[in-house]
Amino acid sequence: MEVLVPFSPDRPKSRLSGVLDGAERVAFARAMCADVLAAVRAAGGDPVLLTTASAAELDVDAMAERAGIPAPSVVDDDRELSAAVNAQLAERRPTPEEPTAVVMADLAIATSASIERLLAADGDVIIAPGRGGGTNALVVRDPAFRVDYHGASVRDHRRIAAEIGADVREIDSYRLASDVDEPADLTEVLLHGEGAAAAWLRESGFGLAVTDGRVGLSREGP
Numbered sequence: 001m002e003v004l005v006p007f008s009p010d011r012p013k014s015r016l017s018g019v020l021d022g023a024e025r026v027a028f029a030r031a032m033c034a035d036v037l038a039a040v041r042a043a044g045g046d047p048v049l050l051t052t053a054s055a056a057e058l059d060v061d062a063m064a065e066r067a068g069i070p071a072p073s074v075v076d077d078d079r080e081l082s083a084a085v086n087a088q089l090a091e092r093r094p095t096p097e098e099p100t101a102v103v104m105a106d107l108a109i110a111t112s113a114s115i116e117r118l119l120a121a122d123g124d125v126i127i128a129p130g131r132g133g134g135t136n137a138l139v140v141r142d143p144a145f146r147v148d149y150h151g152a153s154v155r156d157h158r159r160i161a162a163e164i165g166a167d168v169r170e171i172d173s174y175r176l177a178s179d180v181d182e183p184a185d186l187t188e189v190l191l192h193g194e195g196a197a198a199a200w201l202r203e204s205g206f207g208l209a210v211t212d213g214r215v216g217l218s219r220e221g222p
Contacts (some may be wrong), residue, residue, distance in 0.1 A: 001098075001119055001139075003045040004088055005072075006081055007033045007105040008052045019183045019217070028200055030063055032180060033105040035195035038067035040103060042112035045119055047072040050084055066196050082149045093143040096124075102147070103137045104130075106180045108189045108197040114175040123169035125161045128176040129154040137176050142166040187217050 011022065012029035020028060033049075040047040049072050051058055064071040077084040085102055094100040101119060103110070118128055118137055125145055128137035133152035144164040148156045154170075161168045178188055180197075189198050190208055209218035 001045050001101055002092065003040045003047050003101040003103055003115075003119075004050045004075075004085060005033065005036055005040065005047050005103055005105050006050045006085060007058075008081075009058055010052060013106070013181070015181050016183060016186075019186070019219070024204065028197065029106070031066070031196040031200040032108040034063050034067035035193070035197050036103060036105050036107055036110060037064065037072055038069055038195060039107075039110050039112045039115050041067075041069045041072075043116040043119060045101065045115065048088075049074045050088060051076060052078045052084075082147050085149075086146045089140060089143075089146060094140045094145075095143060096141045099139050099141040101137065101139045104179060107136055107176060107178065108180050108195075109178050109192040110175050111194070114173050117173065118171055118176065121169055121171060124166035125157065125168045126171060127154060127157055127168060128171045128173055130177050130179050134179065136179050137171075183217060187215060190217075191215070 009026060009029065013025045016025055037047045049060060051074060054076050060071050060074055077087060089100060092100045103115065118126060118139060121139065124142040126139035127135055130136040133154050135149065135153040135157055142164060145161060145166055148160065158168055180189060186201060186206065187208065190201055190206065205220035207218050209216050
């Protein structure tokens with residue numbers, strides 16, 4: 001199954017600016033994307049990097065090397081997320097026999113097992129909700145389905161599926177629900193991550209600290 005992994009390397013993860021500078025956010029975002037690509041490949045999926053940068057600008061070979069996988073296919077599309085994904089769905093026209101999946105590039109604790117469960121689920125549209133109402137992953141088997149990632153997208157995707165008569169199944173997965181947007185999310189990566197993103201954080205001096213019985217983030221000084 002082809003799995004689209006949308007990734008924009010231009011000024012990623014601005015909400016992490018309190019703990020990571022611009023260059024660090026770029027490096028960390030690339031490490032998370034490498035982890036997702038590796039998990040998709042290990043789950044039996046065929047990752048397709050849907051990116052706002054060209055393959056040369058992104059240095060996909062280096063990312064794939066870090067992920068320990070062959071270089072994925074790359075589609076260059078500088079439109080906003082929904083338009084870019086919808087263009088790919090329109091081109092691929094997914095069917096039950098040849099579905100298309102979409103997995104976000106910031107699921108730093110996703111594992112091959114969690115993605116394999118997503119890809120194997122039955123239904124016209126499979127949704128893995130994110131915390132706060134987002135949609136972190138999809139499997140589409142209905143060629144009429146289109147995405148809308150604005151706002152509470154999981155609610156919108158349920159509605160869109162209902163409008164075209166597609167049946168929906170939702171996957172309850174902590175690992176697929178946990179995207180990385182806020183500094184507190186880095187704690188989850190250090191606790192549960194197994195790949196390049198967790199390694200990057202540790203190499204950059206991040207660790208875990210327990211204060212008043214709560215686990216939080218710490219960073220060694222220069």
